[in-house]
Amino acid sequence: MDQESKDFIEEQKRVDFVIEEIERKEDKLARHAHEIKERVIDLRKSFWDDVTVNIDDPDDIIETQASIKQQAELLSERERSHGQLSEELKTLKRLKDSPYFGRIDFLEDGEKKTDNIYIGISSLMDTKDEDFLIYDWRAPISSLYYDYPPGPAQYDTVDGSIDGEMKLKRQFIIRNGYINGMFNTGLTIGDHLLQSVLGDNASVSMKSIVATIQKEQNQIIRNDKSKLLIVQGVAGSGKTSAALQRVAYLLYRYREILTSENIILFSPNPLFNSYVATVLPELGEENMKQTTFQEHVEERLGNQYDIETPFEQMEYYLTGDDHNSEYEARVEGIRFKASLVFKKWMDDYLEYLSSEGIIFRNIKFRGERILTKGQIEDYFYGLDSSISIANRMELVRDWIVETLNKLKQKEIKQDWVLEELDLMEKEDYVNAFQQLEKGKQFTEDSFDDFEREEELLREMVVTRKLTPLRKKVKALSFVNVHATFMNFFQRWSHENKSESEPTNWYDICKQTVSNMKQKVLAWEDVSPYLYLQDHILGFLVNRTIRHVFIDEAQDYSPFQFAYIKEKYPYSRVTLLGDYNQAIYAHTYAGETLLSPTNENESERITLTRSYRSTKEIVDFTKDLITGGEVIEPFNREGTKPSLCMTQNENVLVSLIVEKLKSLREKGYETIAVICKTMEESERAYNQLKDYLPIKFMDQNTKTFQKGLIVIPAYLAKGIEFDSVIIYNASEENYCKEIERNLFYTACTRAMHELIMFSHGTPSTFIQAVSDEKYILTD
Numbered sequence: 001m002d003q004e005s006k007d008f009i010e011e012q013k014r015v016d017f018v019i020e021e022i023e024r025k026e027d028k029l030a031r032h033a034h035e036i037k038e039r040v041i042d043l044r045k046s047f048w049d050d051v052t053v054n055i056d057d058p059d060d061i062i063e064t065q066a067s068i069k070q071q072a073e074l075l076s077e078r079e080r081s082h083g084q085l086s087e088e089l090k091t092l093k094r095l096k097d098s099p100y101f102g103r104i105d106f107l108e109d110g111e112k113k114t115d116n117i118y119i120g121i122s123s124l125m126d127t128k129d130e131d132f133l134i135y136d137w138r139a140p141i142s143s144l145y146y147d148y149p150p151g152p153a154q155y156d157t158v159d160g161s162i163d164g165e166m167k168l169k170r171q172f173i174i175r176n177g178y179i180n181g182m183f184n185t186g187l188t189i190g191d192h193l194l195q196s197v198l199g200d201n202a203s204v205s206m207k208s209i210v211a212t213i214q215k216e217q218n219q220i221i222r223n224d225k226s227k228l229l230i231v232q233g234v235a236g237s238g239k240t241s242a243a244l245q246r247v248a249y250l251l252y253r254y255r256e257i258l259t260s261e262n263i264i265l266f267s268p269n270p271l272f273n274s275y276v277a278t279v280l281p282e283l284g285e286e287n288m289k290q291t292t293f294q295e296h297v298e299e300r301l302g303n304q305y306d307i308e309t310p311f312e313q314m315e316y317y318l319t320g321d322d323h324n325s326e327y328e329a330r331v332e333g334i335r336f337k338a339s340l341v342f343k344k345w346m347d348d349y350l351e352y353l354s355s356e357g358i359i360f361r362n363i364k365f366r367g368e369r370i371l372t373k374g375q376i377e378d379y380f381y382g383l384d385s386s387i388s389i390a391n392r393m394e395l396v397r398d399w400i401v402e403t404l405n406k407l408k409q410k411e412i413k414q415d416w417v418l419e420e421l422d423l424m425e426k427e428d429y430v431n432a433f434q435q436l437e438k439g440k441q442f443t444e445d446s447f448d449d450f451e452r453e454e455e456l457l458r459e460m461v462v463t464r465k466l467t468p469l470r471k472k473v474k475a476l477s478f479v480n481v482h483a484t485f486m487n488f489f490q491r492w493s494h495e496n497k498s499e500s501e502p503t504n505w506y507d508i509c510k511q512t513v514s515n516m517k518q519k520v521l522a523w524e525d526v527s528p529y530l531y532l533q534d535h536i537l538g539f540l541v542n543r544t545i546r547h548v549f550i551d552e553a554q555d556y557s558p559f560q561f562a563y564i565k566e567k568y569p570y571s572r573v574t575l576l577g578d579y580n581q582a583i584y585a586h587t588y589a590g591e592t593l594l595s596p597t598n599e600n601e602s603e604r605i606t607l608t609r610s611y612r613s614t615k616e617i618v619d620f621t622k623d624l625i626t627g628g629e630v631i632e633p634f635n636r637e638g639t640k641p642s643l644c645m646t647q648n649e650n651v652l653v654s655l656i657v658e659k660l661k662s663l664r665e666k667g668y669e670t671i672a673v674i675c676k677t678m679e680e681s682e683r684a685y686n687q688l689k690d691y692l693p694i695k696f697m698d699q700n701t702k703t704f705q706k707g708l709i710v711i712p713a714y715l716a717k718g719i720e721f722d723s724v725i726i727y728n729a730s731e732e733n734y735c736k737e738i739e740r741n742l743f744y745t746a747c748t749r750a751m752h753e754l755i756m757f758s759h760g761t762p763s764t765f766i767q768a769v770s771d772e773k774y775i776l777t778d
């Protein structure tokens with residue numbers, strides 16, 4: 001028997017042994033879990049038996065409350081341990097299927113014995129709890145597996161770094177407890193394993209990559225130092241994957257102080273949210289909080305405005321007419337309002353507002369003004385100007401509440417209260433009576449009971465009438481942020497010109513004001529509006545979040561980023577993106593968040609290797625963008641992208657139908673027809689739906705399903721498909737520089753096959769690619 005076969009037998013024996021250990025642990029835990037469950041059930045049944053209920057006097061009430069609290073705590077403690085045990089059982093189940101994926105033999109300097117380290121998704125100790133049968137992939141020693149080939153190696157621990165020699169590095173594919181593949185690796189890990197993983201069909205949910213994390217990805221995952229980590233990575237280089245494994249790593253490394261509640265991921269759209277939602281649970285961790293910037297602002301602004309979505313803005317941008325002056329002004333406005341120069345202008349405006357200019361609202365009660373906006377303004381600007389606007393606003397609020405209290409006393413005596421009393425329901429009288437009794441303001445033989453009752457009822461009427469107003473005052477509704485924001489565009493910015501004022505500033509202002517008057521907030525105005533509002537009314541800072549992740553960071557404007565940073569002041573930030581996939585209007589030729597910054601404690605990592613697509617697809621797509629020569633494909637072979645041209649739209653549709661059918665027959669499970677805009681997607685869908693079972697994905701689609709789909713390019717961001725059909729890669733559709741990144745993003749969604757159709761002359765971007773890199777078909 002050769003050495004390889006002997007090794008295989010030895011390793012399978014070890015797998016069998018580990019699985020037996022897992023089963024023993026499982027049995028023990030299951031029994032324990034069962035006992036706890038029984039106890040929880042008993043405790044729920046007998047909850048009240050062990051509680052001493054006595055409400056005769058205040059001391060007894062306190063004692064009763066304490067007794068209930070104690071029982072409830074006991075119950076929730078048991079429930080918690082049961083929850084923990086079920087999580088452990090789930091992890092054991094996963095380990096039983098595939099206990100580990102890697103092994104390294106490491107001889108530490110100065111030691112005689114080589115340690116055999118087996119690495120899996122979670123640690124496992126032997127029965128005596130002495131030795132590790134499996135090391136968690138996030139344990140310090142496991143980093144050797146990702147960072148070094150056999151030879152001298154080093155890893156960091158809290159007590160310093162440890163040097164030694166890696167004698168062996170081995171990878172396993174274990175499924176259902178059997179070794180399906182085993183490879184000793186050299187320089188780069190994962191070539192075999194990676195080939196096999198990447199060759200699989202795309203999935204409707206993202207998979208974890210812990211078995212094949214690459215060295216440069218590991219640097220992102222285990223980065224502990226940077227306050228701001230910027231990852232610029234080409235399409236398909238594993239940015240999102242690295243981000244998610246980084247969350248899992250942080251949750252492990254800082255498990256004493258960090259939970260999933262302390263981490264938030266900003267993602268590009270709801271569809272993407274559901275696409276990535278399975279990775280962490282697969283690794284035995286809870287998902288971090290997930291949101292989109294749009295969701296976040298909608299929560300903040302409520303329904304005061306009809307808020308344009310980023311996708312509606314994008315649709316406008318892509319379908320508008322360049323020669324139309326209104327379009328030109330809006331696009332210029334979109335870019336300018338995204339910039340830090342504009343933020344500076346807003347900051348200047350805020351400084352002005354500190355001494356004058358905030359617009360207030362009159363406060364009325366029963367149709368009468370109790371405080372005019374002028375009075376509120378005078379009070380506000382009479383306060384010490386060294387106090388921040390937001391803090392002064394709180395003082396104004398307290399003053400108005402005080403005024404309302406005085407008003408209440410005055411109003412109680414008014415005739416209208418009596419009139420209201422006459423209209424009162426019987427139930428209200430009973431309530432008032434009960435309240436009097438409760439407050440012991442009332443005895444059965446006291447002669448002034450009647451007056452006390454009337455007084456109380458009057459008070460009740462006025463309080464009720466004042467409640468909505470009081471609530472509004474507490475919410476600072478007496479400040480007219482809407483008008484104050486508009487005033488910037490109507491007046492202030494014209495009187496206080498900025499050197500960098502855009503050419504079309506007058507028209508931009510006109511558009512903004514006209515939208516605002518109709519209670520419409522354009523997407524480019526959302527961040528400035530929130531920024532102004534927060535600085536006037538007080539910034540709701542999030543103190544819980546410790547790590548913010550922004551995926552597709554190239555699509556965020558510097559203004560949005562500044563806003564996010566203010567919102568999460570106690571947080572480290574990881575930005576991941578690709579400036580070649582920047583597709584929003586504000587990102588064109590503008591500043592990007594992925595550029596090196598001057599900020600201290602920031603670090604930048606660049607990923608140039610692309611794992612998603614076959615070598616042929618990467619070789620083609622890298623030529624679509626400037627600077628694409630740095631992109632290295634992972635060596636996975638496939639067919640060259642194809643291009644089919646036709647002059648007739650009906651022919652185009654029938655060719656696409658044929659192609660979709662043949663792709664399905666090949667066994668591809670996710671096939672996307674990617675269009676430029678929503679408008680084009682709707683047309684394509686209507687043309688295709690009669691021939692094939694095809695689904696349409698728009699911005700409201702929340703989950704990603706297998707099958708044939710039609711989707712606009714900007715919603716396919718971050719997602720991948722087995723094969724991609726570009727619906728119309730024509731010159732007419734993709735020729736302007738602003739469309740280059742969109743086209744590149746669309747093409748790079750393909751894992752195994754990329755097929756382009758063109759109605760008329762193909763895009764100049766394709767024409768610029770050497771014709772050896774794709775095939776022309778009929």
Ligand SMILES: Nc1ncnc2c1ncn2[C@@H]1O[C@H](COP(=O)(O)OP(=O)(O)OP(=O)(O)O)[C@@H](O)[C@H]1O
Nearest residue numbers: 209212213214235236237238239240241611612718
């Ligand atoms: N180390 C790895 N091992 C296995 N698969 C990997 C690895 N790195 C990346 N991949 C795979 O490559 C594909 C692309 O990864 P991912 O979506 O994270 O890239 P991205 O950089 O975020 O892409 P894009 O910017 O184009 O959206 C995924 O299928 C992912 O599973």
